Amino acid sequence: MLQRIQTLYLLLASVVSGVLCIYLPYGMDQNGIELYALGENFLLSMFMGSAVLSLIAIFLFKNRKLQFVLGRINIILNFILLGVFVYWSLTVSGETKISEKGIGMLIPIISIVLLVMANKAIKKDENLVKSVDRLR
Template sequence: MLQRIQTVYLFIAFLLSGVLIFFVSLWSNEAGQPVYVEDVLLALVLFVGSAVLSLVTIFLFKNRKLQFVLGRVNILLNFILLGVFVYWSLTLPGEMNISEKGIGMFVPVLSIVFLVLANKAIKKDEDLVKSADRFR
């Protein structure tokens, strides 16, 4: 059932991780030039992995338990990505000067929020199906 609210949440997480990240910068380097996700291979792989996982999870609507587990794996992947960004932001050269972090470093947080909302809706659907099975 693609018309459920968790599909909307998962699609928003896909758009954040798979599309938006190519248009916003992660940070600015010493020369003041913005660094995008294409310049950093590890971040690119993690973002694309998160986007693909969100898209695959949308189409697993018949298997809610697997959908829920893949949502949690995606949340874990975004936490790893967030940890990598925190590590990079603390070890960037020139931190004694005022440095500019881009909005791209905040994208995993937004993605985690929408993935948690999707998992909450999936759990609610699963509980509804279990309660209906008790009446049969």
């Protein structure tokens, strides 16, 4: 049942985490050079991990509980990524790494919103199946 709405949300979260992180800069250094996730192995692995978790969750449509758990793990991963961005942007003492914030710092927030909406839809499906099972 890949035609459900949570599949669309998970696919969008995967595209946002996996593709947009490559093309949108997350900041600028003191020389005005844009910083991308491709230059940082940690950031790239976190973004790709989030994208892979979303793709795996799409194909677990028969096991909604595991799909829901993977969505929560993915949300936690994006919160950690958001925390790293906030830490880097707040410790800009002496223009060490990031001089200006970029639009790429919003990618985890967009991904979290999409994952929360997917988890709500998964929970709604699970409740619907439970209610139908009660009627039998």
